[in-house]
Amino acid sequence: QKEVEQNSGPLSVPEGAIASLNCTYSDRGSQSFFWYRQYSGKSPELIMFIYSNGDKEDGRFTAQLNKASQYVSLLIRDSQPSDSATYLCAVNSGYSTLTFGKGTMLLVSP
């Protein structure tokens, strides 16, 4: 069974701080890695994807991938209360399938 593991949280950070969200995956053959943000009762929204080892930055978000360690992370700089949500890590686990982690709840306090 291919697995994607995330700490369920909640991860609490003060406004303006850096939030660091982590994810590990079991399938060494995975090539595509995604971070989704999901507000309560809403659908997941893609915020970052990364395919190569290293860092990828987009605005306040940075995705980091280390395939050797089977580890992917998401950094959110200058965290805002509006960033409070559940963040889902997803990994391709087959030709047409994404496997999702259970999500990490992030709480940003004003």
Add this chain to the structure above:
Amino acid sequence: EAQVTQNPRYLITVTGKKLTVTCSQNMNHEYMSWYRQDPGLGLRQIYYSMNVEVTDKGDVPEGYKVSRKEKRNFPLILESPSPNQTSLYFCASSPGPTDYEKLFFGSGTQLSVL
């Protein structure tokens, strides 16, 4: 506007009463998929379809049926719902089966089976 439309948004039903959750996309996407989301279990794939008349099981297909007679529609059928199928359901579509970064989600259907 590009979208994936699910109906209904909320549904309360009783055990054993057949129901259908509809899903329609207006983007001419080939790939469509159904997920369920439960607290503590995350998003799990139920079924997916790579094109018309082509469907396959995901991780949790038991108790569900799907059909793909038209490219735009991918209904989820619960022939005899049970309380353990109470969940939040999402339909999603993408241009192709590996266009993961272009996966569009519907707004979700909250199903309660009493």
